[in-house]
Amino acid sequence: MKKYIGLNLLVLWSLVTLSEVASADVRLPAIVGDHMILQQQTRAPVWGWADPGETVTVEGNWGEKATATTAENGKWKVFLKTPSHGGPHNLKINGKNEITINNVVIGEVWLCAGQSNMGWRLSAVFEGAEDAASANYPNFRIFRSKRKHSHEPQEDCIAKWTPCTPDSAATCSAVSFYFARKLHQELGIPIGIVLQPYAGTPIEGWMPREIQMNDPRTRKYAEEMDEESAAYDPTMAKKQLERAMQRWKLGERKGKPVLRTPKNWGHQYPGNIFNGMIHPIMPYGIRGAIWYQGERNSKDVPQALNYRKQLALLINYYRSSWHELSGGNVAKDFPFYFTQLPSWHSAQEKPVEGLEASWTVNREMMRLVDSEVANTGMVVSIDTGDAIALHPKNKKPIGIRHAYLALKQTYEKNITAYGPRFKKQSLQGNQIVLEFDSFGKGLMAAKPGKLNSFAIAGKDRKWHWAASDIKGSTVVVSSAMVPNPMAVRYAWAMNPSQRNLLYNREGIPASPFRTDNWPLFDPDMDQVVTVNKPQKPEGYKPKDWARPKMTQ
Secondary structure, eight states, X not given: OGGGTTSTHHHHHTOOOGGGSOOSSOBOOTTSSTTOEEESSSEXXXXXXXXXXXXXXXXXTTTEEEXXXXXXXXXXXEEEEOOSSEEEEEEEEESSSEEEEEEEEEXXXXXXXXXXXXXXXXXXXXXXXXXXXXXXXXXXXXXXXXXXXXXXXXXXXXXXXXXXXXXXXXTSBHHHHHHHHHHHXXXXXXXXXXXXXXXXXXXXXXSOGGGGTTSHHHHHHHHHHHHXXXXXXXXXXXXXXXXXXXXXXXXXXXXXXXXXXXXXXXXXXXXXHIIIIIGGGXXXXXXXXXXXXXXXXXXXXXXXXHHHHHHHHHHHHHHHHHHHHTTTOSOTTOOEEEEOOOEESSOOOSSSOOTTOHHHHHHHHHHHHHHHSTTEEEEOOTTSXXXXXXXXXXXXXXXXXXXXXXXXXXXXXXXXXXXXXEEEEEEETTEEEEEEEOOTTOEEESSSSXXXXXXXXXXXXOXXXXXXXXXXXXXXXXXXXXXXXXXXXXXXXXXXXXSOOEEETTSOBOOOEESOOOOSOOTTTOOOOOOOOOOOOTTOOOOOOOOOOOOO
């Protein structure tokens, strides 16, 4: 990539960072501005730029101030002690000039990141327009960045803090809005969300490239793009842009053309989303993070299998780097909650779907990360989704379930945060007894009638639909076709949403799971199957699905 540094292309892309621009004035990143929210009861990081050697003081009108000397690279950073929640306050930043930040509140701040389903706007989902219209919450603050990717770490982003009004709510992420609104209402304190979504992005893009190169799949993925980029001709790209601009001016093409750049500068390349979306807002003081991404890493089963170690790597890196850069003021194990993939494609008919059901494998990888990485939580969403649309409109349950996790695990409220979670199985003759925890006030089926979402198999590994009965905190499964059962799978399909699923009485579904450890992909025997978008019928209109009411 160093070979591109001298290209005139860099001028067109304006990759000179704020820290490299000479100026006598103290300057601030976008995330430090009017209407901001600071994490309560910590030493909140505040940073910016000034002349090397310049002394900068940040003072909050609650009686605390902090001072720093600007480094040779033009950067300064202080850690300002914050009180318990409240406000509005103001900040004064003094160097050679003075900046006043108005309408600052103190409360709880959450990072909300992921791909397009995290970014999907409230105005575009079921019930979203009505909920936006009534969204007047002065102490609920939203910071949503414009999309940015870069092959170099960026120092700032394009965004500003806004109080939650009907207009700002409508353009807010639906999942993040419902998550934050629930926290705001239940806790009765200011809530802020730092919203950083980017559509169509793989998890590889959300971490620095260098920390991923021990992963053979990622290394190969990056090297292939590097090889393609080596053939990039900037002169030819410039000529192509000029021709396209002429056609655009003549009205012969839609959309203003942009300069074609090397593939390893794009939004699919490892590290480039991190550089543009996460690096600029680190190490802003946060309580925790919610994450909704995985579709782009579930195109086939081998890719989905790899997500287990990739998600764990991302969580651990975000925690360790945020903790270090914040001077230890952001917890080294801050809560990290993620969304399991919803339902997509045709409704389940087979007891267990195979290589065509890569999203099922990704769900299993997330379930394992939830059990293996401390202080995490997973929102089950198989009762949301759409048979056709990749961007389902039933986002409200997902956001509220994220809030359940935070209320229970972060804020220690006495609620049930999970649906039934598989604990262990016991073989009893021709039956398997499945034990669960997090069953709340009791197990129940989604609708009247027997559960019909369990499959059972013996040592031949052939799956059959199982008769399933709820007995206390257990489910007993069996099949006349399997006299000596060994394993069970539940909701093991791309779209199990129309089966009679297992819930607790608080209205939260059980995650898909399996009790076997049989290989999900054999590279010597299995052929990779790619999941593609379903054909959209003419006049198709998404409809919400029936599900038990959430009672908390």
